[in-house]
Amino acid sequence: xxxxTQMDAAKKGIxxxxxxxxxxxEKIDVEVLREKIAQGKVVIPANKNHSSLDPEGxxxxxxxxxxxxxxxSKDCCNIEKELEKxxxxxxxxxxxxxxxxxxxxxxxxxxxxxxxxxxMIGTVPVYDAVGFYDKELKDITAEEFLKVVEKHAxxxxxxxxxxxxxxxxxxxxxxxNKRLTNIVSRGGSLLYAWMELNNKENPFYEYFxxxxxxxxxxxxxxxxxxxxxxxxxxxxxxxxxxxELIVLGELTKRAWERNVQVMIEGPGHxxxxxxxxxxxxxxxxxxxxxxxxxxxxxxxxxxxxDHITSAIGGAIAAANGADFLCxxxxxxxxxxxxxxxxxxxxxxxKIAAHAADIAxxxxxARKWDYEMSKARQNLDWEKxxxxxxxxxxxxxxxxxxxxxxxxxxxxxxxxxxxxNINKVMQGKNINIxxxxx
Numbered sequence: 001x002x003x004x005t006q007m008d009a010a011k012k013g014i015x016x017x018x019x020x021x022x023x024x025x026e027k028i029d030v031e032v033l034r035e036k037i038a039q040g041k042v043v044i045p046a047n048k049n050h051s052s053l054d055p056e057g058x059x060x061x062x063x064x065x066x067x068x069x070x071x072x073s074k075d076c077c078n079i080e081k082e083l084e085k086x087x088x089x090x091x092x093x094x095x096x097x098x099x100x101x102x103x104x105x106x107x108x109x110x111x112x113x114x115x116x117x118x119x120m121i122g123t124v125p126v127y128d129a130v131g132f133y134d135k136e137l138k139d140i141t142a143e144e145f146l147k148v149v150e151k152h153a154x155x156x157x158x159x160x161x162x163x164x165x166x167x168x169x170x171x172x173x174x175x176x177n178k179r180l181t182n183i184v185s186r187g188g189s190l191l192y193a194w195m196e197l198n199n200k201e202n203p204f205y206e207y208f209x210x211x212x213x214x215x216x217x218x219x220x221x222x223x224x225x226x227x228x229x230x231x232x233x234x235x236x237x238x239x240x241x242x243x244e245l246i247v248l249g250e251l252t253k254r255a256w257e258r259n260v261q262v263m264i265e266g267p268g269h270x271x272x273x274x275x276x277x278x279x280x281x282x283x284x285x286x287x288x289x290x291x292x293x294x295x296x297x298x299x300x301x302x303x304x305x306d307h308i309t310s311a312i313g314g315a316i317a318a319a320n321g322a323d324f325l326c327x328x329x330x331x332x333x334x335x336x337x338x339x340x341x342x343x344x345x346x347x348x349x350k351i352a353a354h355a356a357d358i359a360x361x362x363x364x365a366r367k368w369d370y371e372m373s374k375a376r377q378n379l380d381w382e383k384x385x386x387x388x389x390x391x392x393x394x395x396x397x398x399x400x401x402x403x404x405x406x407x408x409x410x411x412x413x414x415x416x417x418x419x420n421i422n423k424v425m426q427g428k429n430i431n432i433x434x435x436x437x
Contacts, residue, residue: 005219006044008259010037018044022057027363036060040252041288043261045096045120045158045221053158054118056095058263059290063362064318064353067122067292067326068094068346071101072109076336079109085342086113092346098122098161098326102186103131110155120158122223125149126187126204137194142203150214159221161265163187164251165244166227167205171195174228177239181231184268188227208251212258221261223292224248229268232300236270237278249285263290263324266317270296275313279321292324293317297332306332307348314349318356325349347390354389379407379418 003009009016015030019037022044023030036042042059058065068089070082089097097119099110106128114121125148129140132148152160166174166188174183174192183189191202204211215222226248228240235241248264255262264286267278275296282291296313297306310328318325329337329345337345357365368387375383381398388394401410408416414432423430 004216005259005261006037006046007040007256007261010034011259016044018046018055021055022062026057026062028061032061033057037261039288040256040262041290043159043221043263043290045122045261047121047153047156047158047218047220049154049156049218050114050117050121050158051156052115052118053120056120058095058292058324060288060323061362062323063365064322064356064360065095065324066346066349066353067096067098067324068342069098069100069326070113070342071099072104072106073101073336074103077104079105079112081339082109083112083116085337085339086116088339089342089346090117090119092343092350094119094327094346096120096122096159096324098124099157100124100127102127106131107151107155110152110157114156121156122159122161123152123157124161124187124225125152126163126190128152137190138197140194142200142207145203146207146210146214149211153214153218153220157220159223159263160215161187161223161225162204162211163191163225163227164202164204164208164211165224165247166191166195167202167247168195170228170240170244170247173243174240179230179238179240180234183228184231185225185227185229187225188229191227205247205251208254212255212260215255215260216258219261221263222255223263223265224251226265226268226294229266229294230270232269233271233298236267236296237274241267242281245282245285249287252286252289262286263292266291266293266322267296268294269300270298270313272298272313272316275316276320279317283321290323291317291321292326293322294326295328297328303333304330306330307345311348311352314352315355315359318353319359322356325353350389377418377422379416379422 003014019030019033023033042057044055044057046055070085072082099113101109129148183192195202228244230236252262295310297309298313299309302309306328307330314325327345327349329341331337331341372387385391385395403410407419420430
């Protein structure tokens with residue numbers, strides 16, 4: 001290859017096979033796509049060592065993509081159960097899976113995940129460092145953190161969350177501006193603690209050029225982590241969050257100079273009325289780089305239902321410019337998600353992403369809804385099931401409560417508006433109280 005990364009190829013006018021595949025999926029001109037990658041407005045996370053990848057594009061003018069978080073923890077370290085979730089997530093056509101493993105045989109799980117996954121794979125190297133070295137956080141050296149980054153890159157990870165924005169300067173802003181929920185990012189809290197315990201600069205910030213060396217070599221997309229994302233609506237759009245975003249914008253330019261692709265991670269918990277403004281801020285401060293958001297979760301009072309609170313926020317965020325939605329499950333804040341929790345989270349996030357694509361006028365987005373509406377008008381139940389975002393649930397609901405008349409449902413029966421208007425428009429009589437002639 002006479003290029004190092006997708007961005008390098010794009011800047012040189014080279015159309016890669018990944019660009020061709022993404023352009024075909026998105027139904028857009030490949031030259032338009034190439035130009036957006038060259039500008040940093042679109043990324044194609046595609047590690048050179050991820051041979052099973054079916055590439056996707058993330059960014060300006062493309063369909064909103066979704067990510068699923070999986071992985072083992074100390075309390076739930078069954079690799080086979082997590083791999084069952086992986087298979088189910090792939091069957092549901094998610095575009096990305098992040099391995100958030102933080103305990104035990106993380107390398108074994110990560111390698112199996114990468115080998116079997118056609119979806120792009122993301123990781124958070126700082127989570128892995130404690131277990132990888134079997135050392136307490138304070139005792140891990142800057143060089144050791146970087147070695148974990150390189151190990152993940154060698155294994156074939158397509159994008160990595162790098163919490164480089166929480167440097168000493170950002171930490172001082174955080175200390176001066178009290179928060180209700182402090183730092184809720186797991187990676188952010190670990191790095192803040194490491195800086196405080198060692199009285200040193202964040203190694204991911206101090207040695208950012210070395211991280212760029214690794215990412216350029218393997219074509220890993222950097223997902224610049226939001227260590228200071230708000231963990232409550234009370235803390236949304238505060239000094240810490242915005243200070244970190246400014247730093248992330250500066251790091252984005254440094255990465256682009258090295259042809260390393262970049263995404264920016266964002267909130268978090270956030271009231272509805274602040275979401276659109278935050279999307280504008282990110283795009284302005286980070287120079288149009290794709291925006292990857294967790295939720296946002298729009299109210300703090302719904303444990304057990306945060307797939308709903310995040311889908312509300314995610315739809316608004318994506319409609320206003322976010323490009324990539326990280327799913328949230330009903331188990332958020334409560335436990336490691338089960339298989340069913342994961343499925344619920346995926347469906348809720350897919351609904352949010354599609355609703356946003358309609359609002360953004362993404363090519364082909366409305367066609368799906370048009371076909372569903374036509375099937376409903378024709379009372380074509382099989383077609384409705386085929387088009388449903390969750391066919392299994394739709395079929396089960398229908399099966400569990402079958403109507404007297406096949407062309408209706410048990411809510412309306414013979415008073416079904418579709419059924420009756422169809423009959424009237426065909427010049428037929430309507431019999432509601434007795435059998436049809």
